[in-house]
Amino acid sequence: MTHRPTDEPLRPARPHPADTPWDGPPPEPADVDPAVLAALLHRHGWQRRGGAPGRYGRWTPPGPGRGGTSLLVPETRAFPDSDDLLGEALLALTRSGTPSAREVLLALAVPSDEIHWSRDVPAGPGDTTTWTVEEGMRTAARAVLLAAALATRARAGYFGARHRRAATASLENVLVGPAPGGRHLTAFVPVAPGRPLSVRLHQALHATREAVDYRRATGGMDAFDSAVESGVSHELTEALVSLVRGTEGARIAVEWAPAAGIPAGCAAPAEPVEFTPGDLPALREAGVRYLQAEPSVPVRITGAVVRLRRSGPRGAGTVRLRVLAGAEIPHVRIALDEEAYRIAGHAHLVGLPVRVHGRLESRGGFRRLTGAGPVIPVQVDDAERDRLVKALQEDLDFFEEACGGD
Incomplete structure (x- = not known):
């Protein structure tokens, strides 16, 4: 699979x-x-x-x-x-x-908040830009939107794999306009249900700007710590680095849908937030700070075993779970001793999910569970079991990996 x-x-x-x-x-x-x-x-x-x-x-x-x-x-x-x-x-x-x-x-027809990106990039012959410049604009803009969508789900300095599936799904209805020349791009976020994303992005951008100014004026990073509550994160600072890198400056503006009015606590009109190459050191430093400071999370996960791997026919091994409940991540990898590995293998064969507790490690993007407790098969109804067994039959890698293959 x-x-x-x-x-x-x-x-x-x-x-x-x-x-x-x-x-x-x-x-x-x-x-x-x-x-x-x-x-x-x-x-x-x-x-x-x-x-x-x-x-x-x-x-x-x-x-x-x-x-x-x-x-x-x-x-x-x-x-x-x-x-x-x-x-x-x-x-x-x-x-x-x-x-x-x-x-x-x-x-x-579709009342939408408008998010405008603009970048100052060197012009080529005939006022053109390279393909990579335009693609870079779109990639950075998508990363900014995804960071804002993540921040609507929770407040964290570093998300990794957490909440990514739900955040990505929330962008399905976002429309994007043409980006001629790689200098300007507009996204249209429908007010229903996208207004929380627009508001969070507006707040996070202004909080980031204030934190960068504080860092450049005083040398302190404290403002970035408090900015997490406004939606600033490792993902957002990395997206802004990608947006600004290789340019003379970049701006992001959020314009509210006239039909829906101005959200409470937001500026009218919303002025563009500008970042320059001089802001890059502070943004990079903040990204590293968020990455290192986010703690591991205690969880109890229920998931379906989709992959097993060990170096030989006996001994400890590693399993991969498709998470069904307990954590906002799609998959997690767990190192198990021989007995727990055997239980996980049997649960996989008969189409039962398992439940296990441990700590979701921030290193590696919250994709690994450490200190895992007992692996306990979980009873499910017949329809769910049939679905899991069908998934097993489609997993052509399982039989080789379960038998100790590479």
Whole structure:
């Protein structure tokens, strides 16, 4: 049986369809708040150029040569023609070839917080950048999002394999826009259920900035210790190092969905948080500090034995469990004496999970259990046993490894 390694890079978020034609009907005017539409137009570069104050505004799209196209957007629904004007504006957006028009329509359809990354990188011929620069931007941005998702599950200086499966799953609905030139990237985090991720990222970025400033001003690392409560971690500092390395500076901004308002305790508007190459020593030092300081965790784990290995037909060996309960990790490796190894092997053969207690070691990413206690088979219902036995039959590596093969 093979499993996706937990340290494998996170797969890309789903592309945001902002660069494809809008092929659906316009939103219903009754479902659109005029103030939200105006806020989205402003966010995406549209310019208000007059209009009757207190009644409607005239908006033109960003970019040169757009003066002939405009939208009349009512400011309120207080006038008889407000719905008509709103409907005409929405219809005009669906027919517009401007990418920002599609982004506005998508933001109306799925209210989302927007996270913007930007980097100052040297330009190549024709203002281009290399493939690796653009890929580096996406990789670093994904790592930043994953660190924030981990921090919504728990507060820790170092997560390792803990909570990674749930954090990765929480990014399934995040959309990502195009990243031309490897300098800018935007992620769209739906308010439901992604607002906690956006809030945690906002708080963690500001706490990181304050801790770096404190380190550079005083030489002390105490601010990084307290910043853990705001979501700062080894994973976040490493992601920021990847984002800034090789650039002249990088910025991250969180913009709240107008339809959902500003979360309690967050800034309005949220200013970008900037990091420069001069911040890298402090970020690296904090990452090492978090890695070394996170303690081992006492746990009692229930899991299915998916792999057994020992050097000969007798003696101690190592087993790998697929964790079913007791710890927020997908798999754990345990060194067992001969008797415990034999019990684990029999449980595997008959399709029973086992329960064992010990300490989940931070070294190696919380993937190893030390000081393991007795291995106890756990009774399960027939349906669960059949599923585990089927998994055993699919595990072609087991028979060689159980017999002492390499």
